[in-house]
Amino acid sequence: MRLLFIPLLAVLLAALPGAATAAADISAADLYQPCAACHGADAGGNAGLQAPRLNHLRPVYILAQLDKFQRGLRGAGGATAAAQQMAASVSMLPPPERWPDLAGYISELASGPSTATLAGGDAAMGGDYFNQFCGACHGPAAGGNVALNAPALAGADDWYLAAQLQAFRSGQRGQHREDRTGRQMRNMARVLPGEQAILDVIAFIRSQPE
Numbered sequence: 001m002r003l004l005f006i007p008l009l010a011v012l013l014a015a016l017p018g019a020a021t022a023a024a025d026i027s028a029a030d031l032y033q034p035c036a037a038c039h040g041a042d043a044g045g046n047a048g049l050q051a052p053r054l055n056h057l058r059p060v061y062i063l064a065q066l067d068k069f070q071r072g073l074r075g076a077g078g079a080t081a082a083a084q085q086m087a088a089s090v091s092m093l094p095p096p097e098r099w100p101d102l103a104g105y106i107s108e109l110a111s112g113p114s115t116a117t118l119a120g121g122d123a124a125m126g127g128d129y130f131n132q133f134c135g136a137c138h139g140p141a142a143g144g145n146v147a148l149n150a151p152a153l154a155g156a157d158d159w160y161l162a163a164q165l166q167a168f169r170s171g172q173r174g175q176h177r178e179d180r181t182g183r184q185m186r187n188m189a190r191v192l193p194g195e196q197a198i199l200d201v202i203a204f205i206r207s208q209p210e
């Protein structure tokens with residue numbers, strides 16, 4: 001027994017670290033490959049697929065959202081079709097210990113600003129709304145605030161900002177009991193008086209440097 005056991009153990013011990021190294025050897029660029037199909041190779045987004053730009057986001061926010069999608073706090077039943085599609089894509093994620101590498105890689109990618117798809121927003125009006133209702137959390141120039149979990153908005157696609165504000169307002173995002181930061185933002189999105197105010201505030205955000 002003992003003679004059989006020891007070599008077997010030795011083989012196992014030799015194999016285990018090898019396997020772990022192989023997993024860790026996959027580059028962050030390779031981890032991102034399946035995501036690129038929707039979000040683009042430079043993470044600049046794809047409006048046709050409703051997949052937003054990601055490279056303006058900080059890793060800490062990317063990690064928080066991936067965790068929400070995986071746990072069903074975002075993108076579960078009642079969410080928009082786009083959010084449900086992202087929730088279904090979490091199966092493409094590497095093991096959690098590699099998520100920081102993946103998020104770091106995404107935030108290092110660069111792309112030009114996305115094309116404007118919305119017209120009719122008044123950036124000056126939007127600036128007033130933003131200072132009054134948004135800047136305290138997202139920063140005066142929409143650069144985000146890590147301590148408050150508020151993401152950067154400058155650099156985001158205009159269509160995505162509009163879709164998220166609508167989703168928060170209708171309760172399709174930020175409705176889960178455990179989604180504390182989502183619920184916080186849902187309440188704030190409802191403060192904007194209407195469609196024109198949404199266009200205005202987005203025009204202001206888009207006027208800010210990334």
Ligand code: HEC
Nearest residue numbers: 034035038049050051052062065082083085086089092093
């Ligand atoms: C099938 C297309 C598809 C694939 C593949 C996909 N995504 Fe997404 N992703 C989306 C869509 C659509 C959204 C927008 C969800 C919404 O509107 O709420 C999104 C949203 C996100 C967000 C939230 C962005 C924000 O500003 O809150 C992150 C982060 C993200 N995806 C990361 C990833 C990563 C990392 C991968 C690869 C493991 C990936 N996605 C694969 C379609 C996809």
Ligand code: HEC
Nearest residue numbers: 133134137148149150151161164165181182184185188201
């Ligand atoms: C009390 C703090 C707070 C205020 C005020 C606030 N937000 Fe937010 N906002 C957040 C947080 C936190 C999140 C991240 C939610 C999450 O984790 O899902 C967020 C997310 C968002 C998103 C989604 C970004 C993305 O990448 O998916 C948009 C768009 C947004 N806020 C716009 C606004 C606008 C416009 C206003 C003003 C009307 C505003 N916020 C006011 C805290 C705030």
